[in-house]
Amino acid sequence: MVNFKILLAGKVNAGKTTFIKQISDFEPVTVDEMPTDINELKLKEGKATTVGLDYGAINVDEGITLHLFGTPGQERFDFVWEVLSKGALGVILLVDSTNEDSLNDADKLVEYYTNLKLPIIVGITKLESPNAKPLEYVLQKLSSIKNIIMPFNTFNKEEVKILLLTLLNLVMESTEGDIQTMQ
């Protein structure tokens, strides 16, 4: 039995839960609650937000499992990020193109996970939204990030797969020796 782990990171409402729903073999376990912060409440338009974590997985017959953990977006839960990052293969950081804060903080999150020595790629979400900033603007905001940046639609399974495979390829290429597994 071999267990790999990938983290889905990003600010509140960046699309992490939706990402996991698209690719998981089973209905993800989510721990969503109504936001308590007034700003979060506005962002989520009254919908539940993840305060603990999301969890999904992809299984292969030979006893191989890829676990997908969505981290809580709120910064005050950053100690959960660190806990979850242990044994992870890499991180997909989702940046919400409709949220200025998400764009502004992306480089900090990249730096955070880079410091944990985890391969990381960036996915830009919600570009299909009428509230999305122009792609040119988004890319300009993310210009300091040297990692792979890919626009994609979290509701499109094929695009989700591409993002996930991109990260896994990066893991394969960037890892010397054998790849670590989840403890």
Added chain:
Amino acid sequence: MGNFNTNNFSILIKLQDSKESINILLGQKAVMHLSEGLIKKIDGNMSDTLHAILSRDTDIIVVSEAGTTQAPANLVETKDTENTLSFTMAHYLSLLTPAILSNINTDNLSLSFKDKLNYREYAYYLMHTDVMVSPILYQWLENKFKEAPAISISFSELVTQLYHLSHSADKDILLKTILILAGLGFININFNMQKNIAAPSPSVQIAEKTESTNVSSLPDKLSVALNIGDNFANGIYDMVLHCDNEYYNLNLTNIQDRAIAEIILKNILSSTNFISIQNTQTAKLDAQSALGIRLKLYAQIKKLPLELFENRFDGENYYYTFSIKDQNYLSNLPIYRTSGMDIIDITLLSLLRIKNYSLGDISIKISSHTLSEIRRAIFGLILLGLITAKREKAGPNIEVAFAEQQPTAAGTESNKSLLQKLMDKIKVK
């Protein structure tokens, strides 16, 4: 005699009369089947041994002080004090429960218990095993405590009580136990921040309190609730500890609150791959729903092909019926066979490894609430399993043999290769 796979070595632990020490016996009959190089020695005190158990990096065989060839009933009976008895039971539960859950290949496994574990026993159980591997027992215990009246106990008092119970267990284990208890929702922790946990490093503070607090009698029952992610109107509380009808609110922007929250979450997340979170509305949450989430998460993470489809109480007994969904779940596990007296020596090891034995529906009723009844029932299940295995797989006269473990794909390929397989699956998903 087959070869013993080096990836699965075992140790033999002998419970001594002393409450605080467990010595490893080498050269005993069962162990002689293994080469000595495969045996991990754990010399030292109970704390060291518990670390080994909790880390689950080895298989463990436990025998009574009388040796390795006793009858099953004697194997689990000790004539020692109540505490030692509980300790024995805890070891057995830690071994038997995952063995039962992961090795029985049957359509339905049904267990029923009528019991009232007292808190002392319960604390011992939790302190000596990984409760996460035991959804059946977990649910059983949760139902017990759901019925009980909620009793609040201060954090420092709880630590003190557990420390008192554990004799020599180190405080990290105590803390972990407490946090798991809280995380599972079995206890209320009534934090008094100013008094009990004033420092950013709660573990240190707790240790100091432990030594200075008087020990008083334990309440019989403790119950529940840890809540994360609240709905409080002003929205500043991220974690709410619920004690009866009172709440203690943790604001994670506050360094002291955060230290507590961090310890709780780290223990829940990292040590168990498991998180227990309830809505703060909470208290309104049907306990069964919360349990359902936990079981679901557990089954998914651990990949147990297990599905709870019945949970009922008939006024006298609890019935928990699980469906084993994947009949091929154990197809790659090796076979260990035994016969005669040797069956005792390697019963546990056999259970950890036995392949494809099939049981019909099993229902065990325990008519009293003694530990020996529970142990007897569990061993009855084990022996039934072994007997069935013998009947179906090898006939009545089985040679003692350790079968060579069949390598699995995961055991022979590099992780890179396995990851490539995973990627191939994702591509066609």
